[in-house]
Amino acid sequence: MKKKLFLISMMFVATSSAWAQGSLNKQQYAEDSKRAATRYADDKKLCADETSSASRMQCLRDAKTEYNNALATAKANATQTAVKPLSSKSEPMCADCGKVIAVDVSDKEGDGSALGVIAGGVAGALLGNQVGGGTGRDLATIAGAAGGAFAGHKIEQRVKSSKVWTVTVQYDNGSKNSFQFDHEPGLISGDLVKNNGNTIVRR
Known part of the structure; x- marks a missing residue:
């Protein structure tokens, strides 16, 4: 009888954990989707500043691709249901770990010759x-x-101008740092990252 009660209790704990994880994943997906939509709207405004219709169309296509990629990433993150095991020992703080708090796109003026x-x-x-x-x-x-x-x-x-992506990271210890990319870094606000040499990667 005691064994049966123990098994029922374990099943209840597992079900509760899965339900709680599912709720957190839905909330995270909603937040990530909102951030992606906001960024997409900002990118479309930048595209309106392009000088030619061809450049504007290409810019809009690139912005749409980035938006779709951000949604796909948010969906992939939401499907992860792994729950960290409980531990009596507190994990040491990762000095090189942080979270993306902003991703800005700007135009960098080229060098004249x-x-x-x-x-x-x-x-x-x-x-x-x-x-x-x-x-x-x-x-x-x-x-x-x-x-x-x-x-x-x-x-x-x-003519030689190019786009620059500036990613601002807030580390777990409270400090901040910014990293510049000459290509789409594939990161959005809320992503967990860590230092990798002179740049950052997803963790």
């Missing part, structure tokens, strides 16, 4: 040379060259 300055200067000088005559033409040529060089430099910087 002498080629852009020279090409812009030549184009500006040619345009300036078409204005006026004599000393006025010389001044217009010089001004055109200077303005063209500056414009050429800026145009080259914009």
Whole structure:
């Protein structure tokens, strides 16, 4: 009889643990989905700043892909039902472990080269040379060259611009640090990460 009561008690504990884990997983999925939707909305706003329709369409496709990946990750995390075993000993704090608290996407201006300055200067000088005559033409040529060089430099910087992902992590000890990626890191707010050399990986 005692053995039967013990088995019933163990089944009740296991069922309660599974139910509690399922509730936590649903709540985590809802939070992850909300964060993914917020980020998707922010990405679409960034796409609206693209200069051409082709760039905007590509940006929107990339944003949609990232959104779908984030939802898939949230769903995968929600299906994990493993419960950590109870332990009488407290686990030591992981100094390199933390949680992602923000993922920001920004545009990084490219580096201009002498080629852009020279090409812009030549184009500006040619345009300036078409204005006026004599000393006025010389001044217009010089001004055109200077303005063209500056414009050429800026145009080259914009053409070479790229996106940068900045991931902010809050560690278990309370400190914070930011990491930059030149590609989609596949991380969203709430992800658990740890240091791996000069970068971070999911844990």
